[in-house]
Amino acid sequence: MATAKKSSARKSASKRVAKPRVKKSAPVLDEGPPAEPGTTSLVIVESPAKAKTIGKYLGRGYRVKATIGHVRDLPEKKIGIDIENGFEPEYVTIPGKEKTVAELKSAARGVREILLATDPDREGEAIAWHVAGQISRRNGPPVRRVLFHEITKDAVQSAISRAGMIDERKVDAQQARRVLDRLVGYKASPVLWKTVKKGISAGRVQTVALRLLVEREREINAFRAVEYWTVEALLAKDGQEFVAKLHHIDSKKAVIPNEDAAGKIVADLALRETFGITDVKRRERRKNAAPPFTTSTVQQEAAKKLGYGSKRTMRLAQDLYEGIELGSEGAVGLITYMRTDSTRISETSASQARDYVGTLFGKEFVSPSVQLFGDGKARNTQDAHEAVRPTDPTRRPDSIQRFLKPEQFRLYELIWKRFIASQMAPARFDTTTVDFDLSVPADTGLPPLPYLFRSTGSVMKFQGYLALYREAREEGDGHGRPLEEEQALPSMDVGENVPVRRITPSQHFTEPPPRYSEASLVKELERLGIGRPSTYASIISTLVDRRYAQLEQRRFFPTELGDQVERVMVKSFPDIFNVQFTSHMESDLDRIEEGQVNWRKMLTEFYGPFAASLKDADMEALIAEAHDLSALETERCPLDGGKLVARGGFFGPFIACENHPKLCKYTRPLRGDRKPAQLTDQICHECGGP
Numbered sequence: 001m002a003t004a005k006k007s008s009a010r011k012s013a014s015k016r017v018a019k020p021r022v023k024k025s026a027p028v029l030d031e032g033p034p035a036e037p038g039t040t041s042l043v044i045v046e047s048p049a050k051a052k053t054i055g056k057y058l059g060r061g062y063r064v065k066a067t068i069g070h071v072r073d074l075p076e077k078k079i080g081i082d083i084e085n086g087f088e089p090e091y092v093t094i095p096g097k098e099k100t101v102a103e104l105k106s107a108a109r110g111v112r113e114i115l116l117a118t119d120p121d122r123e124g125e126a127i128a129w130h131v132a133g134q135i136s137r138r139n140g141p142p143v144r145r146v147l148f149h150e151i152t153k154d155a156v157q158s159a160i161s162r163a164g165m166i167d168e169r170k171v172d173a174q175q176a177r178r179v180l181d182r183l184v185g186y187k188a189s190p191v192l193w194k195t196v197k198k199g200i201s202a203g204r205v206q207t208v209a210l211r212l213l214v215e216r217e218r219e220i221n222a223f224r225a226v227e228y229w230t231v232e233a234l235l236a237k238d239g240q241e242f243v244a245k246l247h248h249i250d251s252k253k254a255v256i257p258n259e260d261a262a263g264k265i266v267a268d269l270a271l272r273e274t275f276g277i278t279d280v281k282r283r284e285r286r287k288n289a290a291p292p293f294t295t296s297t298v299q300q301e302a303a304k305k306l307g308y309g310s311k312r313t314m315r316l317a318q319d320l321y322e323g324i325e326l327g328s329e330g331a332v333g334l335i336t337y338m339r340t341d342s343t344r345i346s347e348t349s350a351s352q353a354r355d356y357v358g359t360l361f362g363k364e365f366v367s368p369s370v371q372l373f374g375d376g377k378a379r380n381t382q383d384a385h386e387a388v389r390p391t392d393p394t395r396r397p398d399s400i401q402r403f404l405k406p407e408q409f410r411l412y413e414l415i416w417k418r419f420i421a422s423q424m425a426p427a428r429f430d431t432t433t434v435d436f437d438l439s440v441p442a443d444t445g446l447p448p449l450p451y452l453f454r455s456t457g458s459v460m461k462f463q464g465y466l467a468l469y470r471e472a473r474e475e476g477d478g479h480g481r482p483l484e485e486e487q488a489l490p491s492m493d494v495g496e497n498v499p500v501r502r503i504t505p506s507q508h509f510t511e512p513p514p515r516y517s518e519a520s521l522v523k524e525l526e527r528l529g530i531g532r533p534s535t536y537a538s539i540i541s542t543l544v545d546r547r548y549a550q551l552e553q554r555r556f557f558p559t560e561l562g563d564q565v566e567r568v569m570v571k572s573f574p575d576i577f578n579v580q581f582t583s584h585m586e587s588d589l590d591r592i593e594e595g596q597v598n599w600r601k602m603l604t605e606f607y608g609p610f611a612a613s614l615k616d617a618d619m620e621a622l623i624a625e626a627h628d629l630s631a632l633e634t635e636r637c638p639l640d641g642g643k644l645v646a647r648g649g650f651f652g653p654f655i656a657c658e659n660h661p662k663l664c665k666y667t668r669p670l671r672g673d674r675k676p677a678q679l680t681d682q683i684c685h686e687c688g689g690p
């Protein structure tokens, strides 16, 4: 298998011999006679913490070195892509990394073999490839790629025994992503400088995420609250109070538009001292535990439960993955790799969790069958991974709390509980629906009324997984209360008359859709297929870092700048900055990784329409999109009376005389950025103001 792969790599290398990438930086794999074998192996990882944990497991005969992230990248000061020549990237050593590269080179001399053990995803593969390109020599020690998804003694040792080759397709997917982002950043940002503000930048995926925020804001602004009323009856049986809601009027869903309508209903009911029960439905409902965490769900849940931003969650998860010093036990990787879109778990970890649940809670709390959460056909290729779970399910959070920082502890506890709960039995509820149909003639002598009141209740019969873990909820997470929070009902039978204590009408208004939170934005990015486990956190933090959006009370508000950037980018590149296209690009990147798409071909297909939109950009129209230019219509040039127009300059948009620059010199900066927020005729339902 490895031999076959090697020879095909050699064949394609000789075919593409004109391509500079192959000559310049492709790793020279172990061809030719080996050098004098040394006595130690060099292991290369990307972080010092990971180096430390791994070093402890490998012991003598291994030296572990850290690259501290990427060592090679596109140059900072120019685009660094030869667009005409197959989008050939021109990689340089990242400024400040020269010393690291030199150290790695010298450490590689005379070793038995070089093991590249960077993270098991695209970025990790690319780091390994770049490092190999720098340190491998013909006739030098063999270079191998090592993949592990958790940093534990067993996982590391078995990964080393299965060392393989660098996955060139993964590297290609990473290069394609890097080149795409660079092309967009380099070519689209100048459009923003000329039309909005000098120095700001456009991101390929961030712009689409920004678009979601801005469009939501527009929906909220356009939203008209509609008044409606509800009528509730407070009933009591055997001293237990409960609520029934007016559900139907004339056998149709109750619609009560205003106070008069509500008042009429209340008046109709004035003489009713009891409601007769006309129907009782009971059934058992089960609620299953959620699957273990993926990157997206751990970010969502940590945002809701712990108030952590995505970036913070990922940083803490990385600490836990790379290894924490546990006293005399030394450094241990506490969770599996945190960038994953898989909920799959290993059988070993599942059975460990089940044993543990049995001991801790009792047999009846263990889920009836083993849950491995393999979702069959994976949605994309990052699904070679497992879910984010504790590496050792028996390592209880409280048993290691003293070794963790409080914020690390809270995240570990969340991951641990979610995982253990996923092997626990469903919670069981008795749910009851009781109808009080007042159109059914009652023996009270009162005339029938066209109203049906309904009361629903649920009682937990068995806690199941809820004994350990409850999913968090926030505004916008769907309707209705979770079963465990519903009211309990007294036991009731058809034909009984239940005393009415009070009838309460209440006024409501329909609500606009909520602004995105970090949790709901991550969820939406995942649902739309834009972004990937490795990018959710940076997409979100970039929006805030660039001041295109700000978080207030954990909700995203696009800023005026963000709004301008969105308008200009969507108008200039309607085919690029849309959800469908971006999601298509993301899946093309996955397909490059699967070997189904050629990365240069994918870039060519992207670049054609992109370059066409660039050429078509009408600066004046774009400036008008971002700024309010209505005042210019009545104003004239103070020098020669010419009309005033907006122009895009290298230092930002400006106002100039129509005769500029040939006949007139008049220019001034464009200020007063955008149209002031317009008052709508919408009434605030908090204060009643406009």
Ligand SMILES: [Zn+2]
Pocket (backbone or CB within 6 Å): 637, 638, 639, 640, 641, 642, 657, 658, 659, 660, 664, 665, 666
């Ligand atoms: Zn003029």
